[in-house]
Amino acid sequence: MLIITNPIIGLIFAVRKAPLDSIELIKTIKQYSETHTLQKVIIGRYENYSEAPAYVELVNEDQKNGLPQKEQLKEEFDTFRQVLTEAGVEVLVPDYVGKFVYDQLTPRDLGMVIGEKFLLCNMVKKSRRYESAGIFRYLHDIPGHEANIIIPDSPTCFIEGGDILVDKGNIFVAVSQRTNQEGVAFLEEQFGSEFNVVPVEARTLAEGENVLHLDCMFNPVGGRAALIYEEGFKQVPREILDNYDLIRVNKEQQRELATNILSLSQDRIISRDHSLCKPINEEIRKAGIDVVEIKFDAAPATGGSFRCCSLPLRRG
Numbered sequence: 001m002l003i004i005t006n007p008i009i010g011l012i013f014a015v016r017k018a019p020l021d022s023i024e025l026i027k028t029i030k031q032y033s034e035t036h037t038l039q040k041v042i043i044g045r046y047e048n049y050s051e052a053p054a055y056v057e058l059v060n061e062d063q064k065n066g067l068p069q070k071e072q073l074k075e076e077f078d079t080f081r082q083v084l085t086e087a088g089v090e091v092l093v094p095d096y097v098g099k100f101v102y103d104q105l106t107p108r109d110l111g112m113v114i115g116e117k118f119l120l121c122n123m124v125k126k127s128r129r130y131e132s133a134g135i136f137r138y139l140h141d142i143p144g145h146e147a148n149i150i151i152p153d154s155p156t157c158f159i160e161g162g163d164i165l166v167d168k169g170n171i172f173v174a175v176s177q178r179t180n181q182e183g184v185a186f187l188e189e190q191f192g193s194e195f196n197v198v199p200v201e202a203r204t205l206a207e208g209e210n211v212l213h214l215d216c217m218f219n220p221v222g223g224r225a226a227l228i229y230e231e232g233f234k235q236v237p238r239e240i241l242d243n244y245d246l247i248r249v250n251k252e253q254q255r256e257l258a259t260n261i262l263s264l265s266q267d268r269i270i271s272r273d274h275s276l277c278k279p280i281n282e283e284i285r286k287a288g289i290d291v292v293e294i295k296f297d298a299a300p301a302t303g304g305s306f307r308c309c310s311l312p313l314r315r316g
Ligand SMILES: NC(=[NH2+])NCCC[C@H](N)C(=O)O
Pocket: 059, 060, 103, 106, 108, 109, 125, 128, 161, 162, 163, 212, 213, 215, 216, 302, 303, 304, 305, 307, 308
C-alpha cells in the first residue's frame, strides 16, 4: 500500500487523480428512474433541420399541419439548452447525419439507457432509420468490458425510446404506432431478469386516439406522482395504478403533449409555457415540484416536446 506522508506530494496525487475520476464518471451511463437527477443528456439538433425538401417525410399526424421555421426552433432550443446547463447538466448535440435525415429534433427515440446498458433502437420510419448515426460518437465513449450496447436481433423488431420508461424497478413499454410485439419480446429477453417488464397497449389512430409513443400518455414526476392520459391506454396496468398518484391529462392537453415533460430531478421539471399545459403545471406544483416553463411550440408541431427532444445518458 502506498502511504503518502508528505502533504505536497499528497496534494499532487489528489489533483492528478481527480480529473481521471471525473472523466470516468461522465462517460458512464446510468438510468434507473425517470426522475433521478439528470446529469448528462443529448438534446435535439435544430441546425440543418429540413434543409433538403426532397427528403421530407411526414411521419405523424401533427406534421400534416405544417412544419416549423428554423429561427423559432433555434430560439426555443437555445433556451432549453440554457436551462439544462444552468441546472448543471452536461448537454450534447447529435452530429449532422446528412440531408436524407431531415429531422434530428427528437433524439429520444434513437435509444434508451436502461440500468447501465444502452439499447440502440430500430426505427419504423425511413427518414429516421439512420438518425442514430448522429449519436455514434457518444456511444463510442461508453466504457465497459462486457457488451453494454444492445442491438435488436432482427430488422422487424421495432422499438423506439419514446415507448420505453424505466422507473421503480419496472420497464414500461408501449405497443404503439412505433413499437411492436417483437420489440417488447426483445426487451423481456434482454432485461427481464433485472427489471419487471410491463407491456402496455396504446389505442390506435383507427380507435380515435393519436398517441405516438408511451411518453405522449404517461410520465412519472417527482417521487410518487405521474401524468397520465388514460384514454390512450387499452388498459392501464396495475403497476401504474398502484405505484403512482395520478395527475390526469385531458384530450386537448394531450394533443399539446402535456405529459411530455422532462424531469431534471425529483423536485424540478421542464414543461411547456402553453395555455393548455398550464393547468397541469399547476397540479405538478401542488405535488411540491418546481416547474420551469419554457416557450416551446416549434418542436411540438413536429410531434415531440421536452421528453422527445432529449435522450438522457446519465441520471444519478
Ligand atoms: N418520444 C416521442 N414522443 N417522440 C416524438 C417523435 C416525433 C417525431 N417527429 C416522429 O414522428 O417520429
